Amino acid sequence: MDPHDAWLATLGQLEIQLNRATYETWVAGAEFVAYEGDTFTVSVRNAYAKDWLEQRLYRLVQTSLSTVLREEVQVRFVVQQPVPRRRFTRLDEDDDEDFRPPGSYAAPPPRATLEAPVIEKPALHFTPTGRFNADYTLASFVVGAANELAFAAAEAIASAPARQYNPLFVVGGVGVGKTHLLHAIGHALQERCLEVLYVSAEDFTNDFVRAIKTKQTEAFRNHYRDAAALIIDDVQFIAGKESTQEELFHTFNALHNRNCQIILAADRRPRQIDALQDRLRSRFEWGLTVELSAPDIESRLHILQQKAAQQGADLPLPIAELIASRLRGSVRDLEGALNQVLAQSALTRQPLTRDYAEAILSDFFHVELNPRVRLGLEDILHATATYHQITLDDLLGKERSKHVATVRHIAIYMAREELDATLPEIGRALGGRSHSTILNSYNKVCEWIASDPTFDDNLRALRQYLQNLAS
Ligand code: ADP
Ligand code: MG
DSSP states (O other): OOHHHHHHHHHHHHHHHSOHHHIIIIITTOEEEEEETTEEEEEESSHHHHHHHHHTSHHHHHHHHHHHHTSOOEEEEEEOOOOOOOOOOBHHHHOOOTTSOTTOBOOOOOOOOOOOOOOOOOOOOOOOOSOOOTTOOSTTOOOOTTTHHHHHHHHHHHHSTTTSOSSEEEEEOTTSSHHHHHHHHHHHHHHTTOOEEEEEHHHHHHHHHHHHHTTOHHHHHHHHHSOSEEEEEOGGGGTTOHHHHHHHHHHHHHHHHTTOEEEEEESSOGGGSTTOOHHHHHHHTSSEEEEEOOOOHHHHHHHHHHHHHHTTOOOOHHHHHHHHHHOOSOHHHHHHHHHHHHHHHHHHTOOOOHHHHHHHHHHHHOOOSSOSSSOOHHHHHHHHHHHTTOOHHHHHSOOOOHHHHHHHHHHHHHHHHHHOOOHHHHHHHTTSOOHHHHHHHHHHHHHHHHHOHHHHHHHHHHHHHHHHHHO
């Protein structure tokens, strides 16, 4: 096997086996350099990637590559030399013909005219499907309020496909776990020995276009209509693509008629996808549409701890809390931040302090050093106490009078809402109260807000007071 191809195949394997943030941060873009004796040399983007690959991913890369090559090799990583920017020669630098305007550029050399080679029609290879990222399972999917329903539907399908929800349509923004959930269902169905096809809508489109070009639409149909389950990711891609939509419509019907499970994901609901044929939209809405949103702070913490554990890394709780409170949107960014923080501290051998982690986050993610309200947890507790005319000591102490208890509940609610502080953090700041006590208080305030509009007005005034203090 050509070593260049072997490396590309290995990259393909790694992409499937690693989670996406790890793959993209450390592996993507690595290039084959040389294969001499039993040493296979690969160049990577920078010294961080080199270290990370050598220290954490060496065995995985080495075994994947050896398997592809069918012989045991050692892998050597080198840092890519920056490629000098290609530069056109300015004519006035080496040619003093003065009738040309200064700054005009030399025309590129004329292209050699090529005879179109005669290529034999190749057999059509479809996008490989049915290979799932080993990290994307139902067990590793952290469930919280943001994704409960979607997860329950995924579990139901995994245990009884094509029974209740067909199709399942998963909607969510970037990096909230759509692909993870789709792979997880795919895995689970495959374990039941069902033939599962997983493609992105883009791959489906490309396969279809190639099938038309090479006059092999029959093979295309056999391939896509023959599965027990079809999973299509990023369906929004087919917006405006008439012939792909037409084909997908027939594929959908063929599978649905045979009682095969169909699962789709997109960054928006079917009716928000522009230029989607009505009949396809109505098919997509036949089953269940579930939404994934950005996970809450507890889930983000849990995800971070799980991803760190997957890498065998040690992630101190305060650092996890810092990352989880600063990166609130995409889980992919959350993972990217985690990887950076772990890598930088491993490489520089600096202890992972809060300040150091803050500096890394602000360098790489331009995350604001100051949270939304420029008040710390203690400031919020103190200000809430003052606002309600009690002392901080009362608030932190054991006093159970109705007024003090109410203020305590409110302070907890504010800390959580305004700072996104975690339950354990708030518990610690309130003199070591348990996380369930904190949760009870928070829920109590939520109930009061729901049942009493004047209570909500009161909170709004307090929030304004906090904001004035902060600015
Ligand atoms: P999307 O397809 O919605 O853009 P992905 O499924 O690619 O997002 O998720 C991005 C990353 O975040 C993946 O590494 C995935 O494992 C992780 N992730 C997202 N949601 C969760 C979750 N609830 N539990 C665990 N990991 C998650
Ligand atoms: Mg995705």
